[in-house]
Amino acid sequence: MTTTRKLMLGAALATACIAAQAQTIQTTGSMVVVPATGELSVPNDQAHVTLQVEEQDKDKTAAASRVNQKMKQGIDIIKRQDPQATLKSYGYYTYAIYAEPQPVTPQQPRAVPKTRPIVGWRVGQYLEVVTQNLAGLPKTVSSAQSLLNLNGLQFGLSPAATKKLDAALFDATYKNLEERIGFIAGSMHRTVSDAVLETLDFEGSGNYAANDRPMPKAAMMMRADMAPEAASVAEPSFEPGESTVSMRLVGKVRFK
Numbered sequence: 185m186t187t188t189r190k191l192m193l194g195a196a197l198a199t200a201c202i203a204a205q206a207q208t209i210q211t212t213g214s215m216v217v218v219p220a221t222g223e224l225s226v227p228n229d230q231a232h233v234t235l236q237v238e239e240q241d242k243d244k245t246a247a248a249s250r251v252n253q254k255m256k257q258g259i260d261i262i263k264r265q266d267p268q269a270t271l272k273s274y275g276y277y278t279y280a281i282y283a284e285p286q287p288v289t290p291q292q293p294r295a296v297p298k299t300r301p302i303v304g305w306r307v308g309q310y311l312e313v314v315t316q317n318l319a320g321l322p323k324t325v326s327s328a329q330s331l332l333n334l335n336g337l338q339f340g341l342s343p344a345a346t347k348k349l350d351a352a353l354f355d356a357t358y359k360n361l362e363e364r365i366g367f368i369a370g371s372m373h374r375t376v377s378d379a380v381l382e383t384l385d386f387e388g389s390g391n392y393a394a395n396d397r398p399m400p401k402a403a404m405m406m407r408a409d410m411a412p413e414a415a416s417v418a419e420p421s422f423e424p425g426e427s428t429v430s431m432r433l434v435g436k437v438r439f440k
Contacts, residue, residue, distance in 0.1 A: 220357055242304045
């Protein structure tokens with residue numbers, strides 16, 4: 185027998201042995217843990233707008249009075265533009281402004297630090313506006329910016345929209361689980377009818393069905409620096425974008 189034939193015969197015998205060993209692997213009663221995920225992308229239907237007013241003055245009372253007046257007027261404007269919006273005031277602050285420290289030259293002897301005198305006051309307040317009127321949002325913000333500063337903007341899903349997605353999200357997640365069980369059964373040379381789903385775990389996964397609040401990956405965030413007061417502000421342009429909601433479950437499958 186030639187060397188080539190001996191090699192070919194050895195390879196054939198090795199392949200036959202591997203195949204025989206594979207056929208002897210028993211999967212009856214095997215327990216398989218299968219993770220699955222579901223994901224949906226939907227248009228955002230709600231906006232969280234943060235507005236701010238801040239005033240500086242040597243007289244603390246004067247600064248506070250202007251803040252109070254502007255905030256009241258700003259709230260009235262927003263309520264007229266968007267009566268269905270939800271408003272929440274928060275973060276009222278009052279800070280002292282101190283004089284700048286005097287420069288010290290190397291030739292001067294080191295002196296005992298003195299308390300810097302107060303030269304003014306900085307007073308401000310924040311306002312959060314939650315609305316589903318996205319079509320009228322640019323006009324609402326523009327009207328408010330004549331008195332208040334746009335400090336932040338976040339788009340997301342309303343609680344009602346999130347609740348409506350529950351059924352579709354459960355369906356998508358369970359369908360993904362069925363597909364994965366089918367793949368695993370095929371790899372084990374078994375049929376799907378041999379698989380028995382014993383447990384569905386929605387908590388052990390550590391990831392629950394949720395919307396994108398407070399900061400979704402698909403949400404758009406905007407920041408605006410303090411700007412001087414203007415009589416009128418051109419309407420800004422907003423794109424609400426989409427949010428991605430997801431669900432994860434873990435199924436335990438036993439093969440007959």
